[in-house]
Amino acid sequence: MHDRKSLGPLRLFGWFLVGLFIVFFLLLPTIRLFTDASLTQTSVSSSEIDDQSTSDRVLLYATSFFATVSFLAIGAAVGSYLNVIVYRVPRKISLTFTRSGCPKCGAPIHLSDNIPIISWCRLKGRCRACQAPISVRYPLVEISVAVIFLTLYFRELLSGGTNIPVRPPNLYTGVLWILFYTKWDLVGLYLLHCFLLTTILGWGLINADGFRVPRSSLRTTLLIVCVAILISPDLMPVQLKLSLTQSLYGSDRIQALISSLCGILSGALLGSFLTWIVKKEWLAGSSQANAITYAFILCGAIYGSQSMPVITLIAFIFILLQRMITHNLKYPVLKSPPIAAFLAIFSFQFFWGSLTWL
Numbered sequence: 506m507h508d509r510k511s512l513g514p515l516r517l518f519g520w521f522l523v524g525l526f527i528v529f530f531l532l533l534p535t536i537r538l539f540t541d542a543s544l545t546q547t548s549v550s551s552s553e554i555d556d557q558s559t560s561d562r563v564l565l566y567a568t569s570f571f572a573t574v575s576f577l578a579i580g581a582a583v584g585s586y587l588n589v590i591v592y593r594v595p596r597k598i599s600l601t602f603t604r605s606g607c608p609k610c611g612a613p614i615h616l617s618d619n620i621p622i623i624s625w626c627r628l629k630g631r632c633r634a635c636q637a638p639i640s641v642r643y644p645l646v647e648i649s650v651a652v653i654f655l656t657l658y659f660r661e662l663l664s665g666g667t668n669i670p671v672r673p674p675n676l677y678t679g680v681l682w683i684l685f686y687t688k689w690d691l692v693g694l695y696l697l698h699c700f701l702l703t704t705i706l707g708w709g710l711i712n713a714d715g716f717r718v719p720r721s722s723l724r725t726t727l728l729i730v731c732v733a734i735l736i737s738p739d740l741m742p743v744q745l746k747l748s749l750t751q752s753l754y755g756s757d758r759i760q761a762l763i764s765s766l767c768g769i770l771s772g773a774l775l776g777s778f779l780t781w782i783v784k785k786e787w788l789a790g791s792s793q794a795n796a797i798t799y800a801f802i803l804c805g806a807i808y809g810s811q812s813m814p815v816i817t818l819i820a821f822i823f824i825l826l827q828r829m830i831t832h833n834l835k836y837p838v839l840k841s842p843p844i845a846a847f848l849a850i851f852s853f854q855f856f857w858g859s860l861t862w863l
């Protein structure tokens with residue numbers, strides 16, 4: 506009881522955020538929908554903000570700030586769940602029916618001690634029950650996923666998709682035009698790419714812990730991606746333009762799926778090749794690196810086969826750099842080649858669009 510009282514201000518802040526969320530993302534857009542029915546996208550652009558009144562401008566800045574905080578919080582929450590997955594999946598513990606507990610004493614973790622990043626800092630990195638130290642890796646993973654969500658939010662979502670090849674970027678950008686007048690195809694791409702990078706980070710961490718990534722994990726992920734592409738072919742902007750498949754099926758969906766399957770194939774080939782080099786040259790027998798092949802297969806499914814040679818090259822350079830930089834360090838996560846491959850794919854995501862010569 507004593508501990509829960511001290512949470513008062515934090516809980517109040519939580520409700521404050523929920524309230525703000527409702528006002529900004531539900532109430533205001535609804536009001537705007539009824540009052541500004543005549544307002545079309547061409548009448549105002551974000552560069553014409555000077556024409557707006559001060560109150561409008563303050564509202565826009567507040568909204569931008571609040572949207573940024575929201576994406577940060579969502580990323581941290583996903584990162585918190587990634588910690589659970591990375592711990593449980595290789596140990597074959599159920600993801601749904603077991604409550605999280607302290608790995609040392611088994612005491613169940615109360616919901617109020619499960620707030621990403623904040624809880625770890627409040628407890629000063631120790632278990633509330635047994636005072637056993639909790640690895641700094643947990644908040645670091647939460648921060649990493651928050652960084653993925655936030656950087657892609659600025660680079661991909663708010664920019665109108667300037668990092669995406671083939672798909673023409675949105676003309677009107679910023680919080681107002683992308684989020685309020687929601688551009689669903691771009692939001693879909695954003696979510697897909699966050700999913701891709703978070704998954705690859707998780708697989709890399711499983712390998713860094715000395716476990717193999719289970720094949721079922723790859724199967725489930727690929728199934729989700731392929732179904733998403735079949736439902737919305739726009740999620741696959743770089744497609745193979747095969748006259749054969751067009752005349753055979755004449756469907757965007759089939760063409761997107763075939764492009765994705767070709768990507769999976771090239772990802773599997775190049776990924777296995779890179780893993781073979783890494784294991785032969787740098788890894789002792791017990792070390793795991795199957796996350797590299799899995800990551801490449803998933804990248805192939807999402808970026809398409811055209812991007813895979815470039816990704817292979819960047820990943821190879823990143824792994825080489827990692828060998829040089831972390832040579833004398835003893836942290837297994839920093840020395841794990843799949844983590845370097847993750848960083849390579851994360852950087853690729855930023856300039857994917859400038860590779861138009863492919």
Ligand SMILES: [Zn+2]
Nearest residue numbers: 607610632635
């Ligand atoms: Zn404990």
